[in-house]
Amino acid sequence: MRLDLSSHITLERTPKKYYRPENDFEEYNLARFEKIPTAIYEETKRAAKKVANDIVGDMLKKQQANEKFVLGITGGASTQPVYQELVRQHKEENVSFRNLVVFNTYEYYPVVDEAISNLQQLKDHFLNLIDIDPENIFSPDATIEKDLISENCEEFEVDMKRLGGLDYLLLGLGSKGNIGFNMPGSNLHSQTRLVMLDGDSRKDIVTHFGSLEKAPVSAITMGLSDMMQARKITLVAWGEQKAESIHEIVEGPVTDMVPGSLLQTHPEIQVFIDLAAASELTRISHPWLVTNCEWDNKLIRRAIVWLCGVVNKPILKLTNKDYNDNGLSELITLYGSAYNVNIKIFNDLQHTITGWPGGKPDADDTYRPERAKPYPKRVIIFSPHPDDDVISMGGTFQRLVNQGHEVHVAYQTSGNIAVGDEEVIRYISVMRSLLKKANSNDNGLIETYSKMRNYLLNEKTKEDIDSPDILFIKGRIRREEARSADRYVGLSEENVHFLDLPFYETGRVQKNPISEKDVLIVKDFIETIKPHQIYVAGDLADPHGTHKVCLDAILAAVDIIKEDEWFKDCRIWMYRGAWMEWEIDHIEMAVPLSPEELRQKRNAVLRHQSQMESAPYLGDDERLFWQRSEERNKATADMYWKLGLASYEAIEAFVEYKPIR
Structure with missing residues (x-):
């Protein structure tokens, strides 16, 4: 079973010659705007293996000379595949890390519970799984008193110098081009110090801490000067959300507003990225300028x-x-x-451009994105969370229903962690009042509600995880909001489906990896409907986000059933969320919306009341979901108009996915 097929989507749009040139001459031409040697890989695992092999090779050379190998390491999602490969080599190839010394490049501050410190995460995923001497692990202290921070930073610097400095530094990349927590404006000569985290930086680490309010407001980070003294540096980055920063770092000027750009001045630096992260480099985005x-x-x-x-x-x-x-x-x-x-x-x-996303019956479909027959079509709209359907393609959803197609909506996850506690308190209070008004004899239920309400109001701390009962209520709140939106669109209740994929149900922001169980639930559902059209969320920006996992579950299911006779008459359309839209050169179906249709879409989104101002994961963007969605749809329509096509109020865009053979 292939569980990571979404990573192959970019391959259809990027000829191999642009990232794997045949000879040195062609490579020089392709990369002539790149100021750092940059290796682009189709798959993250292959890139991670190359980086891990490089680290192990340098370490073993030192091991043979009976010397310590000093490695700077960083947390975050980008470096995880490298650590996984290093652990694999230790367990399966007997690679010993006995001479390894590591320096943690940053630590959150303050951290009350060491279990959620960056160092502990590094231990859980890497250091505790190899044979490193615990005495050879150095890190800023996240628990020290505030008046001892400077002293702790100095001790960290002294330890690095005592051990001869970093032989190798492995870095990930932040959303603002930062390395470690050296944010835009950092002094190029900075050393280990305490830094305050801005909103974007805290949003970057929200997965680690569960919510923005739990994320620390500061961190202790190795400075740019310390990093640049490493004898060799490798930067890794994966996914579309890193593409703009990679472009600035690799092809832009050296500036303190993009701290990672300083790496251009290092004599032994290499960047390893996947195709998605490379999408803004000239050779990928504008290859006609270089070849x-x-x-x-x-x-x-x-x-x-x-x-x-x-x-x-x-x-x-x-x-x-x-x-x-x-x-x-x-x-x-x-x-x-x-x-x-x-x-x-x-x-x-x-x-x-088409106003008939399900195909126009009795019409010439030669130049239409969708075929006219069969009509009406059976349609599945997969929604990762219980609101992505209306946020991302609410206008198209409405048209499919109005034009007579048999539409089914499948919500892949409960979305329960995105409901604020205040919403639960409100619903519990209503239920208690109803029970009392009805003179209910179920004192046990009333007591249960009272305990939950008191816990949420007076006892719950930032570190606490919701109980199964509270998660159940949060899930039901989102489920009923989804039903309300579907009723507004005109969908029959029997066509609303809740899959509750197991990977999501951890009670935390950090989810489990996708499993065969998730895939089989999706596969069985698709086979039950046997659709002619499938709509899926094609958000690829976050390699570890819920949308991508949900997409991988669908694509893995499709991979199993793609040879079935009925499936040969099925097309898959990918939509995107409230933050990004498909680039116009990729768009294969554009569904225009009138002002009235856009208003109806807004009303459907507003049915998801728990996701308005009180949703825990809105982030720093002050716009509500309906505002983000409308502005994105209007921007797409504006782009079509600027290119000389008809002027529409808004457009929802789709790209066809063709199963990999």
């Missing part, structure tokens, strides 16, 4: 959309001079004139 291209429809569309932005013109006004002046003369050679390219791409984009 001869393998021109297909999507790449031509990407180039033309880019050109329109550069010269500030709609498609049909582009000239031969515009193409020649901006590195796209190849297209003029291929098509004979700017007009021929312009009209081709204009028509391609025009053909993505």
Whole structure:
């Protein structure tokens, strides 16, 4: 069973020659805007294995010389695959880490419970699973008194110097281009110190602590000067959410506003990334600027959309001079004139637009994104949480229902951890009042409600995990909100399904890995409906987020049933969430929304009352979900208009997923 198929989605859009050049000459041309040696891999595991082999190779050389190998390590999701490979080599290949010395590059402060410190996480996932001497583990102290912080930082520096400095530094990458907690504006000569964490930094670590209010407000971090003294540095990054920072670090100027850009000045630095994290590098995003291209429809569309932005013109006004002046003369050679390219791409984009997402019956579907028959279609809309369906594709959802298709919604997780305690207190208070009004004799139930209410009001601390009963209520709150939204859309109650995938039900933000059990639940459901269309959340930005795990569960299920005869008449459309939209060169179906339809979509989203202002995971973005969604949809419509197409109020966009054969 293949459980990570979403990581292959980018491969369909990135020819291998752009990230695996055939020779040194081609590699030089492709990477000429890159100021740091950068290795791009199709899969995270392969990149992690290469980094782990590099670390082990250097360590064993020191081991043979009877010397210590000093390694700087960091927490976070990016380095986890490397640690997993190092542990595997220790257990399966008998690699010994007896001469390893590690320095933890940062530690949260203050940490009341050492079990959730960064060092403890490093121990749980790496250090306690190898044969390192515990005396060789150094870290800032997260529990010291405030007036001893400076002294502790100095001791950390002294220990590093006493052991000869770092032989190797393994770094992850923060959302603002930070390395460790050296945030934008950090002094390039900074040493180990206490730093205050801004909102974005705290949001980066929310998975670790459970919620923003539990995340610490500061951290002790190794300084940029300390890091740059390491003899070798490796930076790893995975996923679309790191793409912009990677572009700034690898191709941008050295600036303290992007602390990772300082790595350009190190003589022994290498960056390892996957294709998603590489998506903003010139050779991936604009390959025509560095090499001869393998021109297909999507790449031509990407180039033309880019050109329109550069010269500030709609498609049909582009000239031969515009193409020649901006590195796209190849297209003029291929098509004979700017007009021929312009009209081709204009028509391609025009053909993505449809008001009939399920296909228009009794119509010529030659240039439509969806086929006319069969009609009506059986449709499954998979929603990772109980509100992603209406947030991300609420207008399309409404159209599918109004146009007579048999629509089913499948909520993959309960979403229970995203309900605030105040919501539960309110519902419990209502239930207690109803029981008392009805003169209920069930004193046990009333007492249970009273205990839960008192616990939430007076006893629960930031570190406490909700009880199964409280999680049940939170899950039911979200379930009934979803039913309310579906009723508003006009969906029959029997077509609303709750899958409650097991990976999610931990009671914590940190979820379990996807399992075969999750996949089989999805597979069985799909086989029950035998749909002609499947809509799935295609958010790939967070490699370890719920949306990606839910997508992997669906794609793994599809991988099992893709050869079934009935499935050959099924298409899979990927939508995106409230934060990002598909780039316009990837969009294959664009569903326009009128002002009235956008208002109806908003009303459906507002049915999810627990996810308005009180939702624990809204983050620092002050916009509510319906606002984020509307602005995203309007921006997509505005982009189509700027390219010279019709002006719509809003557009929801989709990309087709074709099962890997």
